[in-house]
Amino acid sequence: MFDGQRTEVGNALGEAEKGVRKARRIGHLQNRGTEFQITVDGKPVTAFAGETIASVLLADGNTVIRHTSKKDEPRSVFCGIGICFDCLVTVDGVPNQRACMIPARPGCVVTRQIVLPHEEEEHRG
Amino acid sequence: MRETQFAIVGGGPAALSAAIQAAKLGVSSIILDENPQLGGQIYRQPASAFKIQDENELGKHYRDGKRILAEVQEYSDKIEVNNDALVWGYFDERKLTVLHNGKSELLKAHQLLIATGAYDRPIPFPGWTLPGVFTAGGVQVMIKSQRLLPGSRFLLAGSGPLQLALADQLLDAGAKILAVVDATSTMRMMRYLPSLLRRPGLVYEGFSYLTKLRRRGIPYLRSHVIIRASGNEHVEQAVIASLDENGKPLPGSERTFDVDAICLGYGLVPNIDLTKLCGCAHEYNHAQGGWRPTHNEHMETCVPGVFVAGDGCGIAGVHAAIQQGKLAGIYAASNLGLLDIPAADKMAKPIRSKLSTLMKFATALGELYSLGNMIYSLSNDDTVICRCEEITFREIREAIHAGAVHVDDIKRRTRSGMGYCQGRICGPSLLGIAGNELNVHTEAAGHLKGRLPIKPVPLTALLDL
Numbered sequence: 001m002f003d004g005q006r007t008e009v010g011n012a013l014g015e016a017e018k019g020v021r022k023a024r025r026i027g028h029l030q031n032r033g034t035e036f037q038i039t040v041d042g043k044p045v046t047a048f049a050g051e052t053i054a055s056v057l058l059a060d061g062n063t064v065i066r067h068t069s070k071k072d073e074p075r076s077v078f079c080g081i082g083i084c085f086d087c088l089v090t091v092d093g094v095p096n097q098r099a100c101m102i103p104a105r106p107g108c109v110v111t112r113q114i115v116l117p118h119e120e121e122e123h124r125g
Numbered sequence: 126m127r128e129t130q131f132a133i134v135g136g137g138p139a140a141l142s143a144a145i146q147a148a149k150l151g152v153s154s155i156i157l158d159e160n161p162q163l164g165g166q167i168y169r170q171p172a173s174a175f176k177i178q179d180e181n182e183l184g185k186h187y188r189d190g191k192r193i194l195a196e197v198q199e200y201s202d203k204i205e206v207n208n209d210a211l212v213w214g215y216f217d218e219r220k221l222t223v224l225h226n227g228k229s230e231l232l233k234a235h236q237l238l239i240a241t242g243a244y245d246r247p248i249p250f251p252g253w254t255l256p257g258v259f260t261a262g263g264v265q266v267m268i269k270s271q272r273l274l275p276g277s278r279f280l281l282a283g284s285g286p287l288q289l290a291l292a293d294q295l296l297d298a299g300a301k302i303l304a305v306v307d308a309t310s311t312m313r314m315m316r317y318l319p320s321l322l323r324r325p326g327l328v329y330e331g332f333s334y335l336t337k338l339r340r341r342g343i344p345y346l347r348s349h350v351i352i353r354a355s356g357n358e359h360v361e362q363a364v365i366a367s368l369d370e371n372g373k374p375l376p377g378s379e380r381t382f383d384v385d386a387i388c389l390g391y392g393l394v395p396n397i398d399l400t401k402l403c404g405c406a407h408e409y410n411h412a413q414g415g416w417r418p419t420h421n422e423h424m425e426t427c428v429p430g431v432f433v434a435g436d437g438c439g440i441a442g443v444h445a446a447i448q449q450g451k452l453a454g455i456y457a458a459s460n461l462g463l464l465d466i467p468a469a470d471k472m473a474k475p476i477r478s479k480l481s482t483l484m485k486f487a488t489a490l491g492e493l494y495s496l497g498n499m500i501y502s503l504s505n506d507d508t509v510i511c512r513c514e515e516i517t518f519r520e521i522r523e524a525i526h527a528g529a530v531h532v533d534d535i536k537r538r539t540r541s542g543m544g545y546c547q548g549r550i551c552g553p554s555l556l557g558i559a560g561n562e563l564n565v566h567t568e569a570a571g572h573l574k575g576r577l578p579i580k581p582v583p584l585t586a587l588l589d590l
Contacts (some may be wrong), residue, residue, distance in 0.1 A: 033129020
């Protein structure tokens with residue numbers, strides 16, 4: 001199961017491997033739209049106008065976009081065209097939005113749907 | 126309730142061609158497209174906020190798409206474009222419920238075209254739900270529209286020419302490709318080559334992709350299939366195996382690749398959510414992606430005033446989609462009384478003749494790359510088949526052995542197909558697994574019944590109606 005300990009291990013490993021797993025923006029950054037910040041899990045993350053929330057997450061190395069509710073398995077973008085509903089995130093408080101379909105907007109608040117240890121207890125409660 | 130002469134669902138080549146053709150005949154239309162920009166998947170344009178330095182970098186489909194989008198713009202007095210418009214329901218007499226700008230509305234269409242395209246055929250295998258495993262089409266869209274490369278070491282697995290096109294795009298974007306794996310055998314490819322020469326340009330394109338792979342020393346492995354992906358929270362390894370003549374992975378032939386991205390391209394499946402809801406008749410056509418709505422020579426389905434065009438009515442590619450869209454535009458105009466049938470037929474004649482050649486090619490290509498049901502037996506007991514409800518291969522087989530003979534039976538017994546995606550992803554697998562387990566023709570297990578909303582909408586969307 002996904003527990004607090006594993007989160008920390010994941011993050012520690014993440015720094016070393018993040019460079020590999022970060023999606024790469026093709027071409028010069030100045031050819032993208034205006035640069036701005038969005039919030040992902042409480043942290044500021046760089047985005048460019050025209051990018052979907054999925055792109056921003058993948059480019060920042062957040063390849064795990066959610067954990068499933070039954071088996072607690074990691075999921076990310078799969079179909080990329082709004083068909084499969086695997087890349088669900090909470091955007092500005094509205095849960096289960098397709099990250100691949102929603103453009104990032106300045107200041108938007110994105111929460112990955114990953115069950116944290118204290119929430120897991122409430123879940124089972 | 127808003128009304129329109131001609132509602133067009135979709136924003137790809139079929140939809141756009143139909144709108145232009147209808148506009149030329151004096152028809153006003155509304156295009157309802159779920160995406161923020163028109164183009165569908167093949168004509169996907171870079172996000173409008175991006176600056177384009179070099180158009181050549183974006184390829185032929187970008188330029189073709191740009192041209193057709195400019196033509197739509199020319200007829201802006203006749204064609205209204207609604208982007209971010211999700212059609213989630215259909216009611217009698219061509220009434221659509223559309224979620225647009227956060228509000229639902231009822232739209233009455235005097236004529237309706239459903240051109241909702243297709244998506245990659247999902248083939249389950251152990252590890253296919255891991256982050257880093259993508260559909261080939263999804264990665265193409267990331268490259269074309271988002272200018273994003275979602276990995277650095279790729280393995281491409283599937284069947285068909287689209288994955289060669291993707292390999293080309295990935296290489297241009299600077300990715301490393303470890304191998305391209307195709308389930309189809311060389312012998313089969315050779316057998317179909319003569320019928321593919323109807324369109325020598327496309328065959329040449331295919332060979333030029335292969336040459337590029339060879340020059341870069343990237344293995345293109347035929348009669349091979351991906352059997353496993355593994356990794357902790359992200360894909361790290363892909364295991365492939367060669368197939369025996371029955372389409373089963375050969376024990377001992379496994380090879381492992383260290384990867385951080387896998388693209389799956391097993392051909393396309395028509396998106397029939399809306400045609401099912403309309404009550405259109407469907408037939409199973411193996412070479413064209415499976416279940417598809419049937420239509421007459423006018424592209425009209427058995428539901429009067431409801432037309433289909435493009436890959437959503439059988440996989441035939443972009444050029445066929447354009448011709449089918451034109452036909453739908455002509456006959457929708459005719460139904461609206463703007464030209465009589467003889468005049469419509471006269472106008473349609475050259476289009477039909479082009480379409481006929483394109484369809485022969487598409488059928489040959491579809492047969493060449495069509496997969497036997499064996500491809501649906503790569504899972505093990507714990508492999509998740511229904512990604513939304515997390516229903517495993519074992520649960521589905523148990524339901525079948527407990528008496529389920531129709532995919533709707535499997536759905537009711539297991540919840541497979543009841544989740545967010547409404548069975549778009551697991552539907553084809555349920556059919557394939559049932560076909561294998563029951564040893565029947567795939568189509569005998571039917572297709573999942575269409576239910577609204579075809580995609581989830583907030584409850585407040587109902588209050589607006």
